[in-house]
Amino acid sequence: MKLELRPELAAGYKSHSQIARVLTERWAQENLYCPACPSDTLDAMHPGKPVIDFTCSNCEEKYQLKSHSKPFGYSVANSAYKHKIEALRRGTIPNYLFLQYDPKVYMVQDLFTIPKHFMSESMIERRPPLTKGARRSGWEGSNILLGNLPLDARIPLIDDGREVPRREVRDTWNRFLFLREQSVHSRGWLADVLACVRKLDETFTLSDVYTFESRLAELHPRNKHVRPKIRQQLQVLRDHGIVEFLERGTYRVGRNSTKPFYSLGPRGRVRWPSRRPGSR
Secondary structure (H helix, E strand, C coil): CCCECCHHHHCCCCCHHHHHHHHHHHHHHHHCCCCCCCCCCCEECCCCCCCCCEECCCCCCEEEEEEECCCCCCEEEEEEHHHHHHHHHHCCCCEEEEEEEECCCCEEEEEEEECHHHCCHHHEEECCCCCCCCCCCCCCEEEEEHHHCCHHHCEEEEECCEECCHHHHHHHHHHCHHHHHCCHHHHHHHHHHHHHHCCCCCEEEHHHHHCCHHHHHHHCCCCCCHHHHHHHHHHHHHHCCCEEEEECCEEEECCCCCCCCCEECHHHCEECCCCCCCCC
């Protein structure tokens, strides 16, 4: 991947948002590949296509690109809440690509993808409706709550100005592909329980996970049997090698599911180490 943006492409534009859109979308057209399959290109959709920016002609995965000059925080503003929830329930929600660039030197700094199989209703927040004086009075937008997602959901393609090996990206994508076998409701529970597990030590107990009971109850207010649901999700995660069962009430993060090499800092921002494990 080339990390340089090409500022000459935005000549004539004055709005910072328009300049950013033109530069990052062109960069994506020229550099992005499909994290879900061996295809080394993505096709740009026609301008104005709602929700979808790119598609893979090989596996037909669809992607929406979000770009920003600063690190992405706990939440990211997105499209209409109603349409977002409908897309989730129909299974038509796209995968997401989050690109952070440095506007001073026109360079891509970080890029990560969140596969749609990690998306659930607990990850989508309804924003207050626009006021009566607004042009689209009553319209309700949404936020994607990145801070609610397990770190496994953030698959880095570019880490602090360095491209992550494509094989590593695709292996991580495929490791959690089993989530697509689950209903939207079940995916939400699995992702939420996994997010709790990732906050614990490598070896943990069922009691440790129960400490997140009130948090999970808040995310899933319709479920009145949170502890049985936690045990059920740990069983599914165990069946797919994400966690291992050691003995009664004791688990360990699976050997084929190492913890992400980054962590969450204040306000849900990812902290990337200066050197990734195993890098030179």
